[in-house]
Amino acid sequence: MIYPEQKAKELGLDKTRLLDARLTMTLSARKDFGKGMYQFNHRRLVSDDGTWALVWQLRKQPNEPISYENQQTSIGTVTIHKLAFLNRRMIQ
Secondary structure (H helix, E strand, O other): OOOHHHHHHHHHOOOHHHHHHHHOOOHHHHHHHOOOEEEHHHOEEEOOOOOEEEEEEOOOOOOOOOOOOOOOOOOOEEEEEEOEEEOOEEEO
């Protein structure tokens, strides 16, 4: 039997999950975001200008236990993060 957390971990390795999340953005937000650059090692899709990232996670608070407010689904969750630059290295 495959549990939701296992399914979510497998899906997190599939970049189409982030591309699908990008399609749910408003048209103007998608235009600002651009096509994006996929960073496989961070499981995120970074905007063309490098200021935003769609980040895939197991749950909203991955370091917290599963609860009603922090539910585990079979697809994980995608959140948007603002990125900062420091000495040309991208940090979050």
